[in-house]
Amino acid sequence: MTNAAATFPNLTVVGHPLVQHKLTRLRDRTTGTRDFKALVSEISMLMAYEATQDLALENVPVQTPLEGTTGRHLAGKKLALVPILRAGLGMVDGITQLVPHARVGHIGLYRDHDTLQPVDYYFKIPGSGEDRLFLVLDPMLATGGSACQAVTALKHAGATRIRFVCLVAAPEGVRRMLTQHADVPVFAAALDRGLDARGYILPGLGDAGDRLFGTT
Secondary structure (H helix, E strand, O other): OHHHHHHHHHEEHHHHHHHHHHHEEEHOOOOOOOHHHHHHHHHHHHHHHHHHOOOOOEEEEEOOOOOOEEEEEEEOOOOOOEEEEHHHHHHHHHHHHHOOOOOOEEEEEEOOOOOOOEEEEEOOOOOHHHOOOEEEEEOOOOOOHHHHHHHHHHHOOOOOEEEEEEOOEOHHHHHHHHOOOOOOEEEEEOOOOOOOOOOEOOOOOOOOHHHHOOOO
């Protein structure tokens, strides 16, 4: 983690034992679709604690069964989750269990397998972008093309507070995010070795979308 932080000041690797344990099961090629979905959801929930640890709070009065006191609740606009379709959908349920009132937008992008460049086809997010914290969700940060394009689209729509949450990242993708969007923190469960010729993360966990939805 120290070396990663020195090389990539935009990156936080979440090293919590539960995250690392579940990530190892997620990587295993014998893990089936049902367990893969559950693990993605569980890891996403755990990582959301890290990505939201500095949310603003405000004091509110509350009446306990014994007496009145002062509590604290989240201040400002509701958190917005923005999964990159389709694999990012697998991360939404776990985080909404933690933050049930979060708004959910969607960004449709796919990577052209020949050029490895992102192609966009859908964009819909909650309004009042300048007042919200947006968590962009995608299990994999590989080349960084889709992540950077999604962040660019959010900024064009008025978003000013954006964080990118993934499960596994490659140095190439983190570096591209740092170059193009240095103001956007990246949260990952692991920083892997690099990319193969097809743009897949090594050692990675395979194609997250295929493993989530049982397609090939």
